[in-house]
Amino acid sequence: MSYPAGTTGVVVQNIERADQSIIDRLAACGVATVHEAQGRKGLLADYMRPVYPGAQVAASAVTVLAPPCDNWMLHVAIEQLQPGDILVLGTTTPSRAGYFGDLLATSAKARGCKGLIIDAGVRDVHDLKEMDFPVWSKAVCAQGTIKETLGSVNVPVVCADQLVNPGDIIVADDDGVCVVPRVEAAEVLKKAQAREANEARKRARFEAGDLGLDIYDMRERLAEKGLKYV
Amino acid sequence: MSYPAGTTGVVVQNIERADQSIIDRLAACGVATVHEAQGRKGLLADYMRPVYPGAQVAASAVTVLAPPCDNWMLHVAIEQLQPGDILVLGTTTPSRAGYFGDLLATSAKARGCKGLIIDAGVRDVHDLKEMDFPVWSKAVCAQGTIKETLGSVNVPVVCADQLVNPGDIIVADDDGVCVVPRVEAAEVLKKAQAREANEARKRARFEAGDLGLDIYDMRERLAEKGLKYV
Amino acid sequence: MSYPAGTTGVVVQNIERADQSIIDRLAACGVATVHEAQGRKGLLADYMRPVYPGAQVAASAVTVLAPPCDNWMLHVAIEQLQPGDILVLGTTTPSRAGYFGDLLATSAKARGCKGLIIDAGVRDVHDLKEMDFPVWSKAVCAQGTIKETLGSVNVPVVCADQLVNPGDIIVADDDGVCVVPRVEAAEVLKKAQAREANEARKRARFEAGDLGLDIYDMRERLAEKGLKYV
């Protein structure tokens, strides 16, 4: 059963996930390639930054809808995690508070969680790095949160300008975060791998000193558009 | 004698400081814990970021009130530093100019200063990292400053949304910056350490796979609020 | 021949460059010193940040004027690069899209290019770091671009609040980016080196514990302005 985006007071316990082998291969492709491969859709806003550099992951989204300055639903969501999942948190109104720190990371990691995507703030970022638990967030902020108001788990959420459905695949690295609809994962992977093969060939030519103008046959079209060399 | 926040043209030479052993133990607790321990007060705005990651300090505030794009008062303030102090600079009007670089850092360090909290910009950040002189700032900016207008040293200043009194304790790490009133330091330390002990116990349970829902007995209250599992 | 800033549809093929030995010595001075040495001019807006820390370069600007979300002109510009050049891209309207990634970096590097200054976004930042190809940008963003509309190469461009002429010298490090007019390069270098010698003397005094108040003879002027010690 599916609920509309923004529904509060609901925990959806059974969600469908994509095939793990597809997810792993999407991780290897990285955000920029996956984003191109699915037709330049699904990129979260670029204010979402890794709290430390170097991580590259793909995982199934367990979504969390949270009230402002209230992280209660994260505790609820962690029970729903399966190994290979990633938490994706959107808020009902913008907040930069620190919803998540080392204790929740310990709990999530104990259940096999691969990271957190949060359109809000996190804290204990030094510990997160030590634990190798990657987070992409809007802010780093030590401000704590309360536990007063219900949100939801595994309803569709808007996170950093994108709609994320539970079970969608999240790809994240130093370039940012991209969401791939679960049902399109196989098709996107195929295109991403084709793109990678093509890029490898191109890279070799670029390394050899060939120009994009020639590799992509751009000179004639530039001239038609009226480009003048002086 | 105390002066109102914003007073210009004054250098207060004798300020009270907290007990150094308390300060050192607050450093070990870190920003997030200290902030919680004092009732979620005193956190500077989250735009204050370390210019390089990894430092964790606590120190007594020597406060500086500075005009826009004018760093004259930093020279005056350095004479007032004692070993174990930290400079805390607020401006009379917002500025992102580079008030502080490697020469001032050399001078401050020679007097035992433990770092700088500045609601403006700094430069020579590569040198600051080499020198192991930590800075939390609003901006990195090579734009220099002038020396034309008086501010003050050791009057109360507003720095990144918080009032800092001279002699207050500053705690800073990768999560940001928090100010603890001098007279509350011992009490805050006690609560912070209790919190740490408690968190250590919780962490062990989380690592063992226990859920926050159970550790914090949340299930009943969630049900009362109407949370539905579907 | 020179074209006005903002001209589109033109590639200027022959530009004058400064003497390479001057450029190399400016690199060694760094941004803060060069900026001071040329009278506090030429600093790009401080939102321009290195995509990874630690690089310090100086190079001759090959300028690119690009439409929003359109990186076609970068391909055209790469053909105009000579060893020791740096690409400087301004847009005709603000954009945060990812104009540049590892393939273009491979191509630019094959021609001896020393980096990129871009008032927009880049992607593949992990690869750029691996390749040791430094970039200073407004954003990191995986969003791709199109190739539909002409801009120009080697016309004057506004980049992050500063006018950059082709052949001007760009100095960039962890403090940001500064532009030095080509014809002033020798004079600026002379002043920057004098400044460095002077700073070395000052640094020794600061390390020895002397105060800026005495090194710069500030006490009398502070008293004249009315500074009170209490």
Place this chain on the structure above:
Amino acid sequence: MSYPAGTTGVVVQNIERADQSIIDRLAACGVATVHEAQGRKGLLADYMRPVYPGAQVAASAVTVLAPPCDNWMLHVAIEQLQPGDILVLGTTTPSRAGYFGDLLATSAKARGCKGLIIDAGVRDVHDLKEMDFPVWSKAVCAQGTIKETLGSVNVPVVCADQLVNPGDIIVADDDGVCVVPRVEAAEVLKKAQAREANEARKRARFEAGDLGLDIYDMRERLAEKGLKYV
């Protein structure tokens, strides 16, 4: 038939709309009341501002998904408008360009359109005011757009942090913009009108000098929480 959010290349021609009398009564309630009545959901980000003050509307959403700096889909969308509709535009990547001006407003108005909600820029704002065609936007910007790339009409779009489905009801006034799911419109209206009646009674008491502390019986709970009067 329904398409996932972000689908490009599709125009959905037949969408369901809510009952016009419900929509009109929601308009009379205004944004703040409607937002409260539906449980504090559905508010667009507060950067969405009216280009001129004073308008208050409710209408059925005809949604537009548009590429950056490309307004082609607005022409396509206008053909799908029915009297009483409002255009709601989200972009595939953030843009502040001016997608909409007096000509498109003339065309939309000729088809009975009641306004525009756009997570991007508009221009000709003086004319829009003269025409009494209300717009809520992220920016006012004269920068024109191109017509090169397909988006979609009447697929779900994310607009200023909220998901808007075609046929949802948009309520907008000087306080901002709120979206009401079509199927919940009648229920939300009932609650909004109850709320208004209740507020009218409260307003009378406030005007008479009664305090919220008494009207809402807050004194005891404040005392329990520990509030001290000194």
Place this chain on the structure above:
Amino acid sequence: MSYPAGTTGVVVQNIERADQSIIDRLAACGVATVHEAQGRKGLLADYMRPVYPGAQVAASAVTVLAPPCDNWMLHVAIEQLQPGDILVLGTTTPSRAGYFGDLLATSAKARGCKGLIIDAGVRDVHDLKEMDFPVWSKAVCAQGTIKETLGSVNVPVVCADQLVNPGDIIVADDDGVCVVPRVEAAEVLKKAQAREANEARKRARFEAGDLGLDIYDMRERLAEKGLKYV
């Protein structure tokens, strides 16, 4: 008795206020003049904007410290209002939620309150204008708030970068908001009025076509600094 800035859980019932005739005359001077007259201190950050243009007020501050997204303390504060007061709200952590609307304005107005200065959001702005109840805020936002957590009334608060003590005088107009310490009010008024008299003389000379270069005798000093006319 006075409490430190940031204290929560306290309502100070008796505060001292400045002489009403001084306050009224400060209102007539306006923000820019008062700010200059008190030595360029006390200006709130320029993101504080009037929700409608044209109001010009001065009043005694009744301060409110509020948790994020929680407006409970405003109800408490209104009981403490006397005719001629203005509410000044700072938050314990940044928030843009709508803390205040037409019902609270009705209540505050019934007690003689002259307006609101709020470092957060407000709603019902069309009604506020109709009621002639001026507000200067950081945001307009229909998002409602809860009533769960204590703050304080009439403790010192940081509001938009400035410390405001209860009983300080707030001056606000279309240029922004300025705070004058209660004990300095008479002195600031004297200087502000002298400044106005002086400006009236200057204005007459400017209207007659005299230049600032001559009125302020700037030519010689400009020449000394090296200004060249070419």
Place this chain on the structure above:
Amino acid sequence: MSYPAGTTGVVVQNIERADQSIIDRLAACGVATVHEAQGRKGLLADYMRPVYPGAQVAASAVTVLAPPCDNWMLHVAIEQLQPGDILVLGTTTPSRAGYFGDLLATSAKARGCKGLIIDAGVRDVHDLKEMDFPVWSKAVCAQGTIKETLGSVNVPVVCADQLVNPGDIIVADDDGVCVVPRVEAAEVLKKAQAREANEARKRARFEAGDLGLDIYDMRERLAEKGLKYV
């Protein structure tokens, strides 16, 4: 004689201006039309907003380069004004201070000045509206400035992302600000007027209910790109 952008310490007294009848006719066209007519160049960043709505002007730029928080050069610039000029101020480093208020406006108006474009702050905005002296600025801010450091008058300046040369034509209205190079003014006017005539014809068709899809013959190209109607 011309000086490079950013030169300080110089006042250029004789600048060339465009023909006044051309300027007046550009004013009538407005910003959006002029910007399109010159090939979508020259638009200042959209953070430049009118301090009151409704003004529409075109005028010759007298440029001012000013240090941060220092308005000395405005006094120098006013002497250089001729009737029909407009002041255009860029800063050497970003500033939001209030450089300009009612006294300077009185002086500028006495010399026939038509307004101010300022990449910084202004104050006395209520008076400016009363005087009918239009200003487009980055900020409204009562913070005053000093008079300590030289800038320049009538050298090229970067103002809100655009290079403005002295004597260029500025067009400004509620949509923002656009700069037209002096030597291109006649050509731009011709294109702008052609555009207006064309738009008048289009507007009539739109009012009659014709669609852009037909007026601009878009249907075939949309189909070729693959747009599906469902």
